Amino acid sequence: MPDRDGRRAGRAASAQGGAARASVKLPLESGSGITLRRLQIFWAVAHSDTLTKAGKLLGLAQPSLSQQISNLEESVGAALFDRRSSRMTLTEAGARLLRDVEPVLSSMQRLEEGLFEISEGIRQTIRLAGVNSVLRVLLPRAMRALHATQPNIDYDVHESAPADVLEMLYGRHVNLGLVGGNSIAAVGAGFLQVPILEDPYVLAVPEGIALDRVSDPRRDMSAEDYRTLSRSIQFAFGTPHAKRVQTWYDQAIPGNWPFAQARSFEVALGMVSAGLGVCLAPALSSVVGDRAIHGLRLYRVAYPPRQIVALLPAQYLRQQPYLALVEALQDVGRTYEMPRFHDTPPFLRNCDAILAGE
Known part of the structure; x- marks a missing residue:
């Protein structure tokens, strides 16, 4: 097989001066119409x-x-x-068309070169979108594993909210979504949900607040820490989820105040680390x-885990390299070890049945 860089250089030389010499050529019929x-x-x-120079560049006779x-x-x-002697000068309309044509x-x-590289096994692009945590924690591990066996794959990755991931899939802007399966409504026919990982919920509190021995928050915590515990910072991505979360707070921390709503867990957790409240995440x-x-x-808390899934059109689960990436993600999901969390605080141990089965 010829050297890959040499092959690209040769193709670039054939396109010198722009795409005017792209190999995709439409018939030179004399009829009307704007053709490539x-x-x-x-x-x-x-x-x-001049037409003479252009003819040499394209390999065509001047009359043609x-x-x-x-x-x-x-x-048009x-x-x-403007045809002046042997020279051709762009009119205003010609200059406008040139700006649009280039x-x-x-x-x-680029399309031609991309198709050539794919047909020669040089490069394939995986286009995907997903939520921040999955892209940040699971995807890099799967990409590293896949790169070891398929080094010619590259990636176009979009960080998006679950609803936006679905929209990008339906619009065919991406072919793979990585989301929480319980954060999206039922998807249409033709899409598959492939389980990747069960992601348990935790109660995130500011580092300076210890709940390990708290049986009665009002009695066992300082007034300041209790006020922080009572301020909930919630991620809102839909009414059913918000109601379930608020039900948990109401039973686990009676009298809590929904202090803030955020559109991402990462933003909510940033508020927690600043000491503004607590977050079920x-x-x-x-x-x-x-860590x-x-x-x-x-x-640790008793709350139904988030089901991380790979969401993709059915046909892509039978095609490479998407099949290989989904399998790599499943391997990561099976082997990933969560950091060690603190045990459920005593005052929350009576909440084991909250939202069970939901």
């Missing part, structure tokens, strides 16, 4: 000043070039060049590497 080939010819003439330019002018309804031809060149969102986020103390 005519736009390529227009670009070459605009950058060559003149005919194609005339057909293009007829299609305006003269594109990005189109460049995109076609998935463990993955509360850790960096193998809790700085400024947090994490306690």
Whole structure:
């Protein structure tokens, strides 16, 4: 197989001066219409000043070039060049068209090169979106494992809220979503949910507050710490979830005050680390590497875990490299070890049945 860099250099040389020499060529028929080939010819003439130079660049005879330019002018309804002696000078309409044409031809060149690289086994791109904690904790481990066996894969990764991930999947902007399965409504036919990991919830409190021996918060905590415990900072991504969380707070910490709502767990936990309140959060969102986020103390609680799933159209689960990445994510989910959390505080041990089965 030829050297990969040499192959790319050769292709770049063939496209010297832009996409005007892209190998995708439409017929040179004399009929009307704006075709890719005519736009390529227009670009070459605009950058060559004369039809003779453009003809050499494209390997076409001057009469053929003149005919194609005339057909293009007829299609757009305006003269594109002032013909002065042997020189071709862009008109105002021609300059406007050139500005619009250049990005189109460049995109076609990139498309051609990308398809070539895929067909030659040089590169494949995985396009995915997911929630912050999964992208931050699980995805890099799966990417590292996959890179060891398939080094030619690259990634286009979008951090998004669950609803936005679904929208990107439906719009075909990405082909794989990594979300909490219980944070999204039922998805349409044609999409599969592949289980990756059960992510337990924890109660995150400021690092300076210890709950290990607290049986009665009002009695066993200082007034200041009790006020902090009573301020809940919640992540709101839907009414059903918000109601379940508030039910937990009401039973676990009676008299709590919904102090703040955030649109991401990471923002909510930042408020907790600043000493503003406490947060019921998935463990993955509360850790960096193998330890809790700085400024947090994490306690086990009885709350239904978040089900991390890979969400993708059914056909992609049968195609590489998506199948390989999903399998790598499942391997990470099976082997990932959560950091050590503090045991459930005494005053929360009577809450084991709260929301059971929901």
